[in-house]
Amino acid sequence: MIPYDRYHGTGNDFVIVDATEYVPDRGAFAQALCDSQGVDGVLFLALEDAYTPPRAVMTLFQPDGSTADMCGNGARCAARWVAERTDADAVMLDTQAGTRRADVDGETVTVEMGTPRFEPTEVPVRRDEAMVEEPLAGYEVTAVDTGVPHAVVFVDDVDDVDVETNAPAIRHHEAFPDGANVTFASPDGDGEFRQRTFERGVEGETRSCGTGAVAIAAVAHRDDRCGEQVRVRPPGGVLHVDLSGGRATLRGATEQEAGGEVEAVPARSLDA
Numbered sequence: 001m002i003p004y005d006r007y008h009g010t011g012n013d014f015v016i017v018d019a020t021e022y023v024p025d026r027g028a029f030a031q032a033l034c035d036s037q038g039v040d041g042v043l044f045l046a047l048e049d050a051y052t053p054p055r056a057v058m059t060l061f062q063p064d065g066s067t068a069d070m071c072g073n074g075a076r077c078a079a080r081w082v083a084e085r086t087d088a089d090a091v092m093l094d095t096q097a098g099t100r101r102a103d104v105d106g107e108t109v110t111v112e113m114g115t116p117r118f119e120p121t122e123v124p125v126r127r128d129e130a131m132v133e134e135p136l137a138g139y140e141v142t143a144v145d146t147g148v149p150h151a152v153v154f155v156d157d158v159d160d161v162d163v164e165t166n167a168p169a170i171r172h173h174e175a176f177p178d179g180a181n182v183t184f185a186s187p188d189g190d191g192e193f194r195q196r197t198f199e200r201g202v203e204g205e206t207r208s209c210g211t212g213a214v215a216i217a218a219v220a221h222r223d224d225r226c227g228e229q230v231r232v233r234p235p236g237g238v239l240h241v242d243l244s245g246g247r248a249t250l251r252g253a254t255e256q257e258a259g260g261e262v263e264a265v266p267a268r269s270l271d272a
Contacts, residue, residue: 001261001262001263001264002017002021002023002029002261002262002263002264003017003018003021003259003260003261004016004017004033004042004259004260004261004262005081005256005259006037006039006256006257006258006259006260007077007080007081007254007255007256007257008073008077008236008254008255008257009072009073009074009076009077009109009208009210009252009253009254009255010073010207010208010234010236010237010238010239010252010253011206011207011208011234011235011236011237012040012071012073012074012077012206012207012208012209012210012236013037013038013039013040013207013257014039014040014041014042014043014073014074014077015033015034015037015039015041015042015043016042016043016045016077016078016081017042017043017044017045018044018045018047019044019045019046019047019057019059020046021264022264023044023264024264024265025265026042026044026059026061027061027065027066028065028265029042029061029262029264029265030042030061030062030063030065031063031064031065032262033262034062034063035063036262039063040062040063040199040202040206041060041061041062041063041068041071041074041201041202042060042061043058043059043060043061043074043077043078043081044058044059044060044061045057045058045059045078045081045082047082047085047086049085049086051092053088053090053091053092053101054082054083054086054088054091054092055091055092055093055094056078056082056091056092056093056094057093057094058074058075058078058093058094058095059096060074062199062201062202063201063202063203064201064202064203066201067096068096068148068200068201069095069096069097069147069148070095070096070097070100070113070114070146070147070148070211071147071148071210071211072111072113072146072147072209072210072211072213072214072239072250073208073209073210073250073252074210075093075095075100075102075111075210076102076109076110076111076210076250076252076254077109077254078091078093078102079091079093079102079103079104079109079111080104080107080109080254080256083104088104089103089104089105090102090103090104091104093111095147097114097147097148098114100112100113100114107253107254107255108251108252108253108254109251109252109254110249110250110251111210111249111250111251112247112248112249113146113147113210113211113214113241113247113248113249113250114146114147114247114248115246115247115248116144116145116146116214116215116218116243116248117144117145118130118131118132118142118143118144118145118222120143122145123143123144123145123149123176123180124145124149124176124177124178125143125149125175125176125177126174126175126176126177127143127175130143131143131175136151136170136173136175137166137169137170137173138166138169139153139155139166139170140153140154141153141170142219142222143175143176143180144215144218144219146211146212146214146215146218146248147211147214148181148200148211149176149178149179149180149181149200150180150181150182150183150211150212150215151170151171151173151176151180151181151182151183152183152185152215152216152219153170153182153183153184153185154184154185154186154219154220154225155184155185155186156186157186158184158185158186158194158195158196161184161196163182163184163196163198163205164198164204164205167182167184167198167205168198170182171198171200179200180200181197181198181199181200181209181211181212181215182197182198183195183196183197183198183209183212183215183216184196184197185216185219185220185232187225188233191226191227191229191230191231192230192231192232192233193216193217193220193226193230193231193232193233194232194233194234195208195209195212195213195216195232195233195234195235196234196235197209197212197234199212206234207234207235207236208234208235208236208237208239209234210239210250210252212234213232213234213239213241213250214241214248214250216230216232216241217230217232217241217243217248218243218248221243228242228243228244229241229242229243229244230242230243237252237253238252238253239251239252240252
């Protein structure tokens with residue numbers, strides 16, 4: 001049996017597993033656990049507490065069994081998990097998108113998110129120039145990489161968008177060779193935006209998406225819709241994005257939920 005912990009960051013739910021636990025097929029394990037627990041991903045964390053600040057290698061497996069290079073809310077939950085085991089208030093996370101520092105203040109965690117990138121080769125997107133407000137599947141789409149690719153769409157009111165119906169055409173559009181997360185945003189006061197995101201790998205809408213919040217802030221700032229301090233409201237809570245100096249940080253609350261144990265080889269793997 002594999003013990004696990006469970007956390008959420010503004011409604012983005014994750015199971016966390018110590019990477020020293022032997023799981024023969026992490027993809028199948030994540031698929032089964034996401035299905036049974038109703039979570040958005042499984043984080044395997046390899047803690048290296050000999051360093052100051054302590055470090056952890058973070059690998060995120062999504063509900064479809066794939067991995068994602070970066071996850072803002074997942075990284076915040078991971079940082080809190082490490083901090084609680086090392087009595088630290090700063091953590092270094094080694095992700096597939098690079099090393100990110102996180103600062104932990106009780107339930108509030110701030111994580112570095114790197115520099116948002118619009119260049120076609122970085123997103124990536126099959127275009128010679130940056131995709132900015134390009135008509136795509138009925139919406140004006142701007143493409144940006146915030147650790148993972150995002151297609152950002154500004155609308156008058158995100159509540160009027162049928163995300164589950166309309167997002168897949170953008171998520172799977174030929175313009176995105178690796179696919180894209182699709183993030184809808186609408187103004188919510190001075191420098192604030194509401195958010196709804198259809199996540200690649202989850203293949204559905206989530207209650208929060210950290211990389212999506214950063215994507216909204218990056219595109220809005222590029223379009224002179226806001227300053228460097230941006231508040232984003234996904235359905236699950238409030239996220240704060242700071243774009244000072246060109247590098248983004250993401251801040252928000254985390255919460256620990258009840259953990260448990262699960263079989264290392266899920267039943268569906270044995271059936272397959």
